[in-house]
Amino acid sequence: xxxxxxxxxxxxxxxxxxxxxxxxxxxxxxxxxxxxxxxxxxxxxxxxxxxxxxxxxxxxxxxxxxxxxxxxxxxxxxxxxxxxxxxxxxxxxxxxxxxxxxxxxxxxxxxxxxxxxxxxxxxxxxxxxxxxxxxxxxxxxxxxxxxxxxxxxxxxxxxxxxxxxxxxxxxxxxxxxxxxxxxxxxxxxxxxxxxxxxxxxxxxxxxxxxxxxxxxxxxxxxxxxxxxxxxxxxxxxxxxxxxxxxxxxxxxxx
Numbered sequence: 001x002x003x004x005x006x007x008x009x010x011x012x013x014x015x016x017x018x019x020x021x022x023x024x025x026x027x028x029x030x031x032x033x034x035x036x037x038x039x040x041x042x043x044x045x046x047x048x049x050x051x052x053x054x055x056x057x058x059x060x061x062x063x064x065x066x067x068x069x070x071x072x073x074x075x076x077x078x079x080x081x082x083x084x085x086x087x088x089x090x091x092x093x094x095x096x097x098x099x100x101x102x103x104x105x106x107x108x109x110x111x112x113x114x115x116x117x118x119x120x121x122x123x124x125x126x127x128x129x130x131x132x133x134x135x136x137x138x139x140x141x142x143x144x145x146x147x148x149x150x151x152x153x154x155x156x157x158x159x160x161x162x163x164x165x166x167x168x169x170x171x172x173x174x175x176x177x178x179x180x181x182x183x184x185x186x187x188x189x190x191x192x193x194x195x196x197x198x199x200x201x202x203x204x205x206x207x208x209x210x211x212x213x214x215x216x217x218x219x220x221x222x223x224x225x226x227x228x229x230x231x232x233x234x235x236x237x238x239x240x241x242x243x244x245x246x247x248x249x250x251x252x253x254x
Contacts, residue, residue, distance in 0.1 A: 001023060001024055001128045001129050001147065001149035001152075001253070001254055002023070002024055002251055002252070002253050003021050003022070003023055003029075003147065003154060003251070003252045003253075003254070004021065004022040004249075004250075004251050005021055005034070005246060005247065005248055005249060005250045005251070005252075006020040006021060006022055006034030006035060006037045006038065006248065007019055007020040007032050007033055007034015007035070007037070007248060008021075008034070008220045008221065008246045008247070008248055009221070009222065009224060009227075009248070010057070010184045010221040010222055010223040010224065010227075011057075011223055011224045011225075012033060012224075013224055015248065016224050017032065017033045017034035017036065017037065017248060018032030018033045018034060018057035018058070018060065019032040019034065019052075019057060019058050019220070019221065020032045020033070020034030020035045020037075020061065021034075021156070022038070022042075023126065023131075023147060024126075024127060024128055025042070025045045026045050026046060026047040026048065026126075026127060027046075027047070027048045027049075027050070027126050027127070027131075028046055028048070028049045028050065029050050029052075029131075029145060029147075029156065030049075030050075030051060030052055030058040030059070030158075031049055031051070031058065031059055031060070031061050031062040031065060032057050032058050032059070032060050032061060033057070033060050033061055034061075034248065035061035035062075035064075035065060036061060037248075040068065043065060043068055043069055044069050044072050044073070046065065046069070046077060047075070047077060047078065048077070048078050048079075048080065048124075048126060049062060049065075049077060049078070049079045049080065050080045050081070050118070050124075050131055050145060051079060051080070051081040051085055052136065052142055052143055052144065052145065052156075052158030052159065053081075053085055053136075053138060053140050053141065053142035053143070053158065053159060054081075054084075054085045054088035054089060054140060055140065055159065058159070059089070059093070062079070062089075062093075063093060063094070063098075063099040063102075065077070066102045066112050066113050067099075067100075067102075069112065070102065070105060070106065070112040071106075073112055074110075076110075076111050076112055076113055076114040077112060077113055077114070078114050078115075078116050079113065079114070079115050079116065080116045080117075080118040080124060080131075081115075081117070081118060082117070082118065082119055082120070082133070082141055082143060083117050083119065084140070084141035085140075085141065085142075086115045086117060088140075089115070090115070094113070103115065118133055119133065120133050120134075120135060120143060121133060128149055128150075129147065129148050129149040129150065130147075130148050131145055131146070131147055131148075132145065132146040132148070133145060134146050134155065134156075134157075134158075134166055134169050134170070135163050135165035135166045135168075135169060136157060136158045136159070136160035136163055136166060137160050137161050137162070137163040137166075137197060138158070138159045138160050138161070138197045138198075139196060139197045142158050142159055142160060143158060144156050144157045144158040144160060144166060145158070146169070146170070146173060146174075147254070148174060149254055151254065152175075152176075152177040152253075152254030153173070153174040153175065153176050153177060153254060154176060154177055154178040154179075154180065154252060154254050155170045155173075155176050155178070155179050155180070155215075156180040157179075157180065157181045157182055158182070159182055159184075159197075159198060159221065160182065160197065160198075160199075161193075161194070161197040161198060161199060161203065161207075162199075162203060162206070162207035162210075164210065167207075167210035167211055167212075170211065170213065171210075171211065171212045171213065175213065175215075176213050176215035177215060177216065177252075177254040178215055178216050178217075178218060178252055178254060179211065179213070179215045179216070179217050179218070180218045180220050180246060181199070181204065181208075181217055181218070181219060181220065182198060182199055182219075182220050182221035183198075183199040183200065183201060183204045183219050183220075183221065183222065183230055183234065184196070184198035184199065184200075184221045184222065184223055185198055185199075185200045185223060185226065185230065186200065186201065186223075186226040186229045186230040186233060187200050187201050187202050187233050188226075188229075189223075189226065190202060190203070198221070200230075201230060201233035201234045201237060201238070202233075202237070204234070205234070205237055205238045208238070208241060216242065216244070217241060217242065217243050217244070218243075218244055218245070218246040218252075219231065219234060219243055219244070219245050219246060220246040222245070227245075231243075231245050
């Protein structure tokens with residue numbers, strides 16, 4: 001499997017795009033502004049979207065994706081997410097006030113959008129492998145994801161502060177090639193990080209002691225204002241582990 005990083009920033013501006021990963025050609029993990037990197041032909045290939053949670057930086061381009069491809073599809077795009085996340089989409093996004101209800105367009109019998117509830121611990125088959133929802137701890141109900149192919153595996157924390165259940169899940173799961181772990185704020189913004197249930201370098205490096213595998217750790221969701229500072233703090237204080245910054249356009253194979 002190939003995971004292409006379309007967006008991995010904690011904000012926008014210039015080349016910064018928010019969270020969106022393309023798994024092979026037809027599966028998205030989140031649908032932030034990184035989705036705009038795909039061509040129209042590539043957008044037409046999307047069949048599944050797995051959402052970690054309903055915050056705008058992770059769903060921003062989902063409405064536009066549906067509007068863009070609605071006339072060219074014969075099968076619906078399936079959005080997989082928890083009950084709480086799907087309720088937010090139904091109530092606050094696809095409600096005919098913010099955006100049309102694409103579960104009824106072009107018709108209720110043949111819509112371009114369908115929802116599939118996926119609760120914590122559930123696994124779904126996708127072309128080339130499978131996706132499992134992992135525990136996360138954020139300000140809203142959220143999950144991470146485990147992506148498995150026949151030859152390897154990758155775990156993504158989603159937006160989350162320290163979550164013992166996440167570490168238990170990845171430690172007892174398959175051998176990981178990669179761990180994508182968020183660290184949104186620098187240490188000087190530790191108070192904001194705690195309030196918003198994101199990691200700072202200090203809290204992330206404390207939590208990583210619970211990770212028992214030897215996977216490559218890639219840091220995501222850095223806020224643009226402090227991205228370089230945050231990585232300097234991680235690399236300075238986390239010398240016991242191998243960390244690198246996740247980059248837009250990067251391709252991970254596993």
